[in-house]
Amino acid sequence: MSAPPAEDLVKQWESEQARLRQQVVEEDTEDWQRSPDFSGLERVGGVDLSFIKGDDVNACAQLVVLSYPELEVLYEDCQMVTLTAPYIAGFLAFRETPFLLDALQRLEKNQPELLPQVVFVDGNGLFHYREFGLACHLGVLSGLPCVGVAKNLLQVQGVYKSEEHQSQIAALQKGGDSFPLTAASGKVLGKALRSSDKSSKPVYVSVGHKISVDTAVRLTHSCCRYRVPEPIRQADCRSREYLRTHFPATDT
16 A cells, blocks of 8 residues: 555644644643652653664664663663654654654563653654644653753744844853743743753753653753753764664764
């Protein structure tokens, strides 16, 4: 059976996003989230997909679980996967979520005591065209609290890389400083965060599921040794290292 035309697929995916969007919880649901020092939080997860250069189908899907607050790696799962869904802007989750969900489900089955209490996703959550990015998608389907952390600004819903935006970035004095990413509707979709004193370039934090935006920002900052929060940084480093080791002829 041939794949549906792109327009049909987009309609189908938009409908699926709208259905799942209704299940997103945009507030704190866990006791540890309400604690000033996240008391009770012991395990933070990070997920990432790395591609072989020049190949947008074969990828390394990586899950890591780190201890909190030490940020030492407790568990990692690395699998080569073949992406079957096409890449369409705004629908990245339909390509990547199944493999990241598989990794979480493997962990839950084999070592449930190491299941993360929150997952950091390399991508956006509510800060998305239809307020349902990869972090929301993974959060709703896994049932776990998720935080989206993007390195680049998605210019969406009236948020632009304007002079005003640049001046707001320049005003972030120290690690932990942030400013809201406010849609044309007035809704705060996420925050730009200066994640460490060493890095003047912000990251863009948004709610994925079962966490408030303020808690997501506070938690992201507490998990940063460098610009990118350690769970995502470790997932990215380890997936790239796997590709370098197993596909040495390719540059990742």
